[in-house]
Amino acid sequence: MIVTRRRFVSWGSAAALSALAPRIAFAAAPTDRRFVFIIQRGAADGLGTLAPVGDPAFAPARGPLAEDFATGAKLDGMFTLHPALAGVAGLYKGGEALFAHAVASPYRDRSHFDGQNVLETGGTSAYSVKDGWLNRLLGVLPEPEKRGMAIAATVPMALRGKVDVASYAPSALPDASDDLIARVTTLYASDPQLHELWEQAVATRQLTGDLAANNGQNAAATGTLAAKLLAPADGARVAMIETGGWDTHAGQRGRLAAQLKGLDAMIGALKAGMGPLWSDTMVLVATEFGRTVAVNGTGGTDHGTASAAMLFGGAVKGGRVIADWPGLTQADLYEGRDLKPTTSLDAFIAGAAAEHFGIEPARMAKALFPTVGPVKPVEGLARV
Amino acid sequence: MTVAAIALNRFGLGAQPDDGVPDDPKAYLLAQFDRYDPRPPALAEAQTTAAVSSELAAYFDAQRQNRADRKAPPGAMMPAAGGTPPAMTASPPMQPAMTGQKPSAPTGAPLDPVMEARRLAQRQNRQVYIDSAGLRANAALATSAPMVERLVHFWANHFAVSADKLEVIGLAGPFEFEAIRPHVLGSFRDMLYAVERHPAMLIYLDQAQSIGPDSPFGARAAQRNPKRRPGLNENLAREIMELHTLGVRTGYTQADVTEFARAMTGWTTAGLGRGGGGGARNAGNPGDFVFVPQLHEPGVRTIMGKSYPQQGEAQAAAVLDDLAVHPATAKHVATKLVRHFVADDPPPAVVKRCEGAFLKSDGDLPTVYRALIDSPEAWAPQPAKFKTPWEWSISMMRALGMQQIGAQQIFGLQQQLGQPVWKPGQPSGWDDIAGSWAGPDAIMRRVEAAQRFAARAGQVIDARERAEQLFPGTLTPATRQAIARAESPQQAVALMLVAPEFMRR
Numbered sequence: 001m002i003v004t005r006r007r008f009v010s011w012g013s014a015a016a017l018s019a020l021a022p023r024i025a026f027a028a029a030p031t032d033r034r035f036v037f038i039i040q041r042g043a044a045d046g047l048g049t050l051a052p053v054g055d056p057a058f059a060p061a062r063g064p065l066a067e068d069f070a071t072g073a074k075l076d077g078m079f080t081l082h083p084a085l086a087g088v089a090g091l092y093k094g095g096e097a098l099f100a101h102a103v104a105s106p107y108r109d110r111s112h113f114d115g116q117n118v119l120e121t122g123g124t125s126a127y128s129v130k131d132g133w134l135n136r137l138l139g140v141l142p143e144p145e146k147r148g149m150a151i152a153a154t155v156p157m158a159l160r161g162k163v164d165v166a167s168y169a170p171s172a173l174p175d176a177s178d179d180l181i182a183r184v185t186t187l188y189a190s191d192p193q194l195h196e197l198w199e200q201a202v203a204t205r206q207l208t209g210d211l212a213a214n215n216g217q218n219a220a221a222t223g224t225l226a227a228k229l230l231a232p233a234d235g236a237r238v239a240m241i242e243t244g245g246w247d248t249h250a251g252q253r254g255r256l257a258a259q260l261k262g263l264d265a266m267i268g269a270l271k272a273g274m275g276p277l278w279s280d281t282m283v284l285v286a287t288e289f290g291r292t293v294a295v296n297g298t299g300g301t302d303h304g305t306a307s308a309a310m311l312f313g314g315a316v317k318g319g320r321v322i323a324d325w326p327g328l329t330q331a332d333l334y335e336g337r338d339l340k341p342t343t344s345l346d347a348f349i350a351g352a353a354a355e356h357f358g359i360e361p362a363r364m365a366k367a368l369f370p371t372v373g374p375v376k377p378v379e380g381l382a383r384v
Numbered sequence: 385m386t387v388a389a390i391a392l393n394r395f396g397l398g399a400q401p402d403d404g405v406p407d408d409p410k411a412y413l414l415a416q417f418d419r420y421d422p423r424p425p426a427l428a429e430a431q432t433t434a435a436v437s438s439e440l441a442a443y444f445d446a447q448r449q450n451r452a453d454r455k456a457p458p459g460a461m462m463p464a465a466g467g468t469p470p471a472m473t474a475s476p477p478m479q480p481a482m483t484g485q486k487p488s489a490p491t492g493a494p495l496d497p498v499m500e501a502r503r504l505a506q507r508q509n510r511q512v513y514i515d516s517a518g519l520r521a522n523a524a525l526a527t528s529a530p531m532v533e534r535l536v537h538f539w540a541n542h543f544a545v546s547a548d549k550l551e552v553i554g555l556a557g558p559f560e561f562e563a564i565r566p567h568v569l570g571s572f573r574d575m576l577y578a579v580e581r582h583p584a585m586l587i588y589l590d591q592a593q594s595i596g597p598d599s600p601f602g603a604r605a606a607q608r609n610p611k612r613r614p615g616l617n618e619n620l621a622r623e624i625m626e627l628h629t630l631g632v633r634t635g636y637t638q639a640d641v642t643e644f645a646r647a648m649t650g651w652t653t654a655g656l657g658r659g660g661g662g663g664a665r666n667a668g669n670p671g672d673f674v675f676v677p678q679l680h681e682p683g684v685r686t687i688m689g690k691s692y693p694q695q696g697e698a699q700a701a702a703v704l705d706d707l708a709v710h711p712a713t714a715k716h717v718a719t720k721l722v723r724h725f726v727a728d729d730p731p732p733a734v735v736k737r738c739e740g741a742f743l744k745s746d747g748d749l750p751t752v753y754r755a756l757i758d759s760p761e762a763w764a765p766q767p768a769k770f771k772t773p774w775e776w777s778i779s780m781m782r783a784l785g786m787q788q789i790g791a792q793q794i795f796g797l798q799q800q801l802g803q804p805v806w807k808p809g810q811p812s813g814w815d816d817i818a819g820s821w822a823g824p825d826a827i828m829r830r831v832e833a834a835q836r837f838a839a840r841a842g843q844v845i846d847a848r849e850r851a852e853q854l855f856p857g858t859l860t861p862a863t864r865q866a867i868a869r870a871e872s873p874q875q876a877v878a879l880m881l882v883a884p885e886f887m888r889r
Contacts, residue, residue, distance in 0.1 A: 002815075042810070063611060092526060111632045113812050126633070128586070153821030154802065160476035167825045173800050187866040191884045200824035213679055244809050245548075249590045249619045297615025299592040303622070335638065348510065355882065 032280045033145070033232050033315070036136055036270065037158060037240045038263075040287035041116060042247030045301055046308030047339060048256050048294065049085070049319065050099050054078035057328035063292050066255055075099075079321050085261035087268040091312055092319055093162060098311040098381060100348050104289060104341035106372060110303035112247065115288030120158035122346065122369045133368040135161030137353055138238055140367045145357075149204075149236030150224050150357035159240050164196065166204045166236070168229060217241070219262035220269040227273020230281075241266070248288060250298040267312055279314030280384065282356045286310075286345060292337050293328055304338035309348055313354055317383050322348075344375065353376035353383050385765050386857040390619055393889045395725065395757075395767065397528035398779025413757050416529035422565045426523040433558040437583055437671025440551055441655035443504050450497055467834060474887045479694045498877040499568045501550065508554035509648040513547055516557020517798070517805040524778045532568060535753070537774065538724050540564045540806075542717075543579040543628060544813030545588040546822025547806050553654060555584035555671075556806035572717065572747030580624060581673035581702065583653035589620035592656065596649035597683025601792035616681075621645035629707040631716030636688055643685045647692060648700040649681030686695060702866035714742035720816070721752065726761060727768040729818040767888035773801030775889065776830060780881050783854050801829055831882050838877035847876035855885050 012293055051069045052058050054077050056139050059066040072080040073089035079101070083088050089098035107118035107126070114126035119138065122133030137161060138146045148165035161167050176184075181202060188194040222241060229236050263285070271278050290307030306326075311318065326332050326340040334340040346369045354364035354377055361377035369375050385393070391409035392399040406412035459887055474650035498564060527533045540560045547553045563582040567575035579585055586592045593615040596601050606613040623645040626632045655670030660678075668674050673699035685692045692703050718738035734756065741755035756762055771779065777797055781789055796807050802821075808814045847867045851859055863883040870876035880886065 029524055109633070110638065111626055112810065114632055147799045150823070152825075154825075155824050157819075160819060161857055167800075167823045173829055175834060176831045176835050178826070180831065180835055182867060182876060183870070183875070183879060184882060185885060187862060187879060190860075190862055194827065194887065195817075195885055197822060197824045197827050201828040204824060204828075247810075249617055250593055296617050297595050297597065297613070298590055300590070300617065301616050337638075 001028050008279050023304045028383055031145075031358075032277060033237065034274070034277060034281040035137070035353065035356060036226065036230070036281070036283040037238075038266070038285045039116070039156070039240065039242055040156065040246045040263075040285060041112070041242060041244045042287075043291055043303055044101075044246040044250065044258060044259075044287040044307060045248060045291040046101060046287075046306065047290065048301075049082055049260060050075075050308045051080050051082070052078050052101070052328065053080045053113055054324065054327070055328050057332075058270065061295075061328055063141040064299070065294055065295055068253065068257065069243070075321055077321070078325065082257070082260050084257045085264050087264045087310070088310075091267070091271075095319040096144075096312060096314055096316055098316050098318040099321045100311075100343055100378070101321060102306045102339055102341055102346075103286075103343045103348055104306045105345045107289060108305065110289065110305075112288060112303075114147075117299045118156060119286065119288045119345070120156065122349075123371050124373075129371060131157070131161030132158035133236060133349070134158040135163050135165065136367050136370075137357075138163040138165070139206045140359060141237070141357060145237045147234075147236050148238045149229055149240075151222060151229065151239060151241045156240055158244055164200060166200045168204050168225075173288075175181060177355050193353060195258065195303065219266040223266035223269030224273050225272050231277055233272055248300050249301040249302060250293070252300040253293075271312075282315045282352060283312040284349065284352060285312070286308070286349070290339050291331055293339055294337065305334045306339040306341035309345055311352055311381060315382050316352075317381060324377065343378070346372055346375050348373050348378050348381075351379055352378070352381045354378075355382035358384065385767055385856070387763055388856045390763055390765075392530075393779070393855070394762075394767070395534070397524055397534055397775070398530075398782045398889075400466055400782045401785045401850060401853060402556075403853070405856045408717070408755055411484075414754070415532050416525055416531050417569055420529040420532040421527075422568070422571060423432070423561075424523050424526065425696045426526045427561055427835075429491070430516060430519050430561050431554070433555060433671045434564050434669060435889045436508070436512055436554040437653075437669070438596075438658060439508070440503075440554070441516065441670035442585045444656065447497060447500065450500075455486040469534060484624065505550055505553060508550070512554035513556060513560075514795045515791045515808070517795045518563070518789065518793075520557065520805065521778065521781070521789050521794040522562065522787075523789075525781055536560065536565055538566055538721070539575065541808070541813035541816075542720060542840065543575075543585070544808050544811055544823060545584045545806065546808050546810065550587060551587045552584050555582075559584035560806070567749075569750050570748075572713075572742070573705065574748055575749075576628065576704060576708050577701075579628070580620070581651070582619075583656055583671045585620070585654065586651065586673075589623055590617040591620035591648060592652045593617055594620075594645060594649050595679050596646060597681050598683075599681050600647060601676075601678040607887070616642070616645045616649065616778055618642055618645035619882075621648050623779075624704075624707065627812050629716065630710055630712040633717075634712040634716070640687050643687045644700070644703055646681040646713050647687070647703055650676050650678075650697065651700055652676055652679065674750060697716060709743075709746050711739075711743060714739045717747075718742055718752065721756060723763075723814050725756060725769075726759075726764075726870050727884075728819075731761045734761045767885070770822045771815065771889055772816070772821050773798060773826070774805070777801065777833075778885070779889075780834065783850065783881065783886075784837060784845065784877070786841070801833065802826055815867070827882075827887075830887070831878075834878040834881035838874045838881060842875060842881035845877055845881040847873065850877075851880045851883070851885075854880075858885060860885070 023035040051067050069080045072083040074080045088097055105118050106124045107115045117126040120132050121129035123129035138148045147165055150159050150167040152167055152169055155165055155167050190197045212277055226241055230239055257319055260378055274281050279305050285311040289305055291301035291304040296302050322340040326342050349370050350365035354361040365377050387409045389407045391412055392408050395413055479483045524533050538757055545552050545556055545559055559582050563578040571636045595614040597615040602614050618641055625636050652674060654668035654672040654674045677696055680696055681754060687799045692699050692702050719730050722734045724820050726734055737755045737759055738752050741752045745751035803814060851867055863885055867876045870879055
């Protein structure tokens, strides 16, 4: 389709620029697109989420952990989904779920906190970049779409930066009186930091209305809540949801199943809540790094390297697994213990975001990952 | 801020109405080192590690018995719900039970293991975890050594355990009271030992389950079932190096982590054993630190180029001794301490001074604190720290002159403000920078909480006077004016509690 090409116009060529000028205007026009980043804190096990059952080394390496996949959805000759991801399997069948395996950020050590910092800032090493890639994504969007929201009491690193963002989490405290709100506004007027935070807080309070009744404790409720914040025309266009509990050092079998069930419910609730806007929605799920291929002595796995990333939504060209599979024999492993990264998570994110927002991929990559060097965005991830 | 206001607020937990203005702020802080009570009256009712561990041990025994009964031949009574309770095998995150619903197992019927686990979790949650959080707050309200109490909170967060596992729910409070409090004015090494040998830490970071693959126990188990060879869990070894001592990216490698994990095999806790080796761990009273030789990986270990020929328990102890005084540890600890007291971006000169004090004194903590107090940068008049929810809550209650707070109340408040007590959810503890706490929604919640507390305390407090006492010589005209113009005494108190002066320290 020609229209899809229009959204990939390079800004570099003067000839193309003049020939396609009206189309560029079209590309910059605000649309209904929504983008959600769900971070899996704690290093989610990609091999336990999307299992390479077709790799003969998988079952011996994983022992009892591999048994779960007897009942999971078989996606192709190689990969089977964890059975707890039943809803996700349905999305896959409908072409609304896409997976990338053996992916990793540029981070190559095994500290959660450093790994999460690299994942969220989009840098090459921990603490080298001071703002987050999700905030920089907002920076390249047209004005009416520059609205970011953290579904959390505070703003996570990926959303911090130049563009002001809101945060929201349901509260059981009684609402402050309108009069007190007004007086606090005056009290904070000459304090730049508090003034800015307060403006955001008050704006969000008006937007969310009666949402405080929802206690948001379980994953489905969080998905529903996120959809409520994203769906209104003047709501958030870009949102981030934090999930924890993925650090499965022991007893991984039961724990990961419970975690994945929660994720499945969250995605399901998000889709239901978005209604028709789901067709313009892209949800990215990613983690800081993966886990060891071998099971440790306590039925769990330790910190590893490559993992899996996921895209969901009507805007996703799904029903596929993207993987340059490195293999799981001992010789194939990274440092003799971890799934070897063969696809750059940065390239995956840059490609997905570029196509979803109709921004030229190289420009998007540079905006999101400015210090990483040349990132070649993965192509063909979105329905454009 | 004046130096008096800094001593009260930045170094302390916020002023109380009868505190007065310290005329020599440095001497006021140093005198607290003599006044500090590791076991103050407020903690008289605290549950002990031994008592909590006994209850856990009894529970595990009952579960084992229950499982054995269920394996009995057909004809025996079998409950419908089968399998091992997920809470027991998988250590999943446990949500604190706040609803108070009653467990409903009929007496005499076979025990449902899932119900039993839930019931135990609820009891530990209500009777130990929440109560302990209340005692922690009350100790902070009653103390005459607020800087040292603040240090207790700092170290408990540095050596964080998180009540995400069944066993840690009840042990988190006793961990702080018994492994942190007695050592906060001692040597770093002693605190490190107490912490790494406490059952809360051994279980939270999975050390209690780690087994040397070539240990006597490991070898036997491998023989019995080669497919399910028990083995190492490197979680605690890694976090000791990354979080507790050296700090991340300080030169140790994956191989060093694995070697340290091997050295640590056999370090476990009595009576709480699950999985392999449980029987061997029953020496001693539940919760006691025990070394189980049958779990220890034999051999000489090499860690960061140094060889550790010691055998048994002494091997990991020798590694800890070295880590406790390592230059990287001095730097890591100094940086975190300065970040906590001085600024999110710790001034290098202060870090250097504290690091030097640490190295020269082999980790004598009061020596390090004195270097901090002596650093002019720590007394910079601009407030550089945004209070965490805990700090804000304690200082708010102290400001209102509260002597006591209900356990459920402080516990619930911390959840609402985003920092549930002893539940950071990760072994690195809570972040100590403004970016983690200064969010729009977080501020709104503080305003809501301030309104609620002020509604009760406001009638008897004149906020105009109180604010001057709390922040001697420091109030801005804007705050003074907002308080003076409030529509009611209660509203004036609420405004005082969320004023910019009160949000920072």
